[in-house]
Amino acid sequence: MVIAIVGFFNHDAFAVSFTIADQASCQGLPVTPTPSWEPSTNLCTIYGPLALNAGDTLTINSGITLELADPYPTTINSGEITNSGTITNYGMITNSFGDTFNYGTINNYGTINLDGGCRPYADDYICAGSIYNYGGTITNYSGATITDSWGIYNSAGTINNYGTIKNNNVFDNSSGGVTNNYSTGIIDNNGEWTNFSSSSITNSGRITNTGSNDNSGCICNYGTITNNSGGTIYNSGDILNYHIITNSGTINNGCGASITGNPVSGNPVINTCNSTLPSAPQNLQANAGTGNVALTWQAPSTNGGSAITGYKVYRSTSSGTETGYVSLGNVTSYTNTGLTAGVTYFYKVRAVNSVGLSPLSNEASATP
Numbered sequence: 001m002v003i004a005i006v007g008f009f010n011h012d013a014f015a016v017s018f019t020i021a022d023q024a025s026c027q028g029l030p031v032t033p034t035p036s037w038e039p040s041t042n043l044c045t046i047y048g049p050l051a052l053n054a055g056d057t058l059t060i061n062s063g064i065t066l067e068l069a070d071p072y073p074t075t076i077n078s079g080e081i082t083n084s085g086t087i088t089n090y091g092m093i094t095n096s097f098g099d100t101f102n103y104g105t106i107n108n109y110g111t112i113n114l115d116g117g118c119r120p121y122a123d124d125y126i127c128a129g130s131i132y133n134y135g136g137t138i139t140n141y142s143g144a145t146i147t148d149s150w151g152i153y154n155s156a157g158t159i160n161n162y163g164t165i166k167n168n169n170v171f172d173n174s175s176g177g178v179t180n181n182y183s184t185g186i187i188d189n190n191g192e193w194t195n196f197s198s199s200s201i202t203n204s205g206r207i208t209n210t211g212s213n214d215n216s217g218c219i220c221n222y223g224t225i226t227n228n229s230g231g232t233i234y235n236s237g238d239i240l241n242y243h244i245i246t247n248s249g250t251i252n253n254g255c256g257a258s259i260t261g262n263p264v265s266g267n268p269v270i271n272t273c274n275s276t277l278p279s280a281p282q283n284l285q286a287n288a289g290t291g292n293v294a295l296t297w298q299a300p301s302t303n304g305g306s307a308i309t310g311y312k313v314y315r316s317t318s319s320g321t322e323t324g325y326v327s328l329g330n331v332t333s334y335t336n337t338g339l340t341a342g343v344t345y346f347y348k349v350r351a352v353n354s355v356g357l358s359p360l361s362n363e364a365s366a367t368p
Helices: 021-025
Strands: 017-022 034-040 045-048 050-051 059-062 064-067 082-084 088-089 092-095 100-102 105-108 111-115 117-121 125-129 133-135 137-140 145-148 154-156 156-161 164-167 171-174 177-180 186-190 193-195 198-203 204-208 219-221 224-227 233-234 240-241 242-249 250-252 259-261 283-286 291-299 308-318 322-327 333-336 345-352 364-366
Touching: 017 021, 021 034, 045 204, 045 283, 064 364, 082 088, 105 111, 137 145, 154 156, 156 164, 177 186, 219 224, 240 242, 291 345, 308 333, 322 333
Parallel strands: 017 059, 045 064, 050 082, 059 088, 064 092, 082 100, 088 105, 092 111, 100 133, 105 137, 111 145, 133 154, 137 156, 145 164, 154 171, 156 177, 164 186, 171 193, 177 198, 186 204, 193 219, 198 224, 204 233, 219 240, 224 242, 233 250, 240 259, 283 364
Antiparallel strands: 034 045, 117 125, 283 291, 291 333, 308 322, 308 345, 345 364
């Protein structure tokens, strides 16, 4: 069978660069068979695995979707991505059935959806949709999303998150570094998180670690976990700490969960029964004044079973890139002063309870 592999193709002495921007650039990719193009959705479909050699670059422009389709439904990882070069995504990458192996660099400004799932194979089932980061670097920028269905395995690699990562199985960090940055970083992990020796997790955003049918959402730490001021970790299972966890933010270990091994240093771990994160603040509005913008909003529709203790306002001068600006008490208005006339300011708000931070509110903007 002929599949799209040997990464952009059969060249050992030179590197190549490709940008998918339209039908011509999609169908001009040096893969066999020729990719298909759906003009109504700007969908470029490659049939089979995709590999990039060291030095190769692939850029997917905004508004373009790159799909790795599976022409061989009984083949293991028939839509896998193997990257030793650089992939930069401003659009969307979807993978119908395959894992992603990264030895190089992945920069995501858009959406990467690795929803492989499981299927019958021989007398058993095979599952795909995992991310294997072998010494590579994955950066997920603010407003971007990475979703995978079968786990993240970070081996001596680096993961920098400013956006949202949704992982639907185990998260293994082995001799690697995971940094969840600022207030925009969100990691939702549906499974057990193991931080092995010589590995580090640094959180300044929000990490939610919940269980699945196979485990209770345990955080098993043999390395170093640092939860910075403003960072929130919500864990539904036990914490097994065999090395160092430093907490300058909020760690909520769920109802009845235990901490074994070494104590957590810094702020005490909260055990809140029957409480969850609040929903997002509602109806954020921005009204311009002379050198200022007045913000108003309504409380979340649910406080998660724990009283709202405050709000955090996020601001930017471009849509969708808001970062943490100011922390407030339990109020529903704020006036941002000292602004530049003629500049448009964009805002979002989160609510805070004892569990952590809510999702972001709607965006509002005004030009003083």
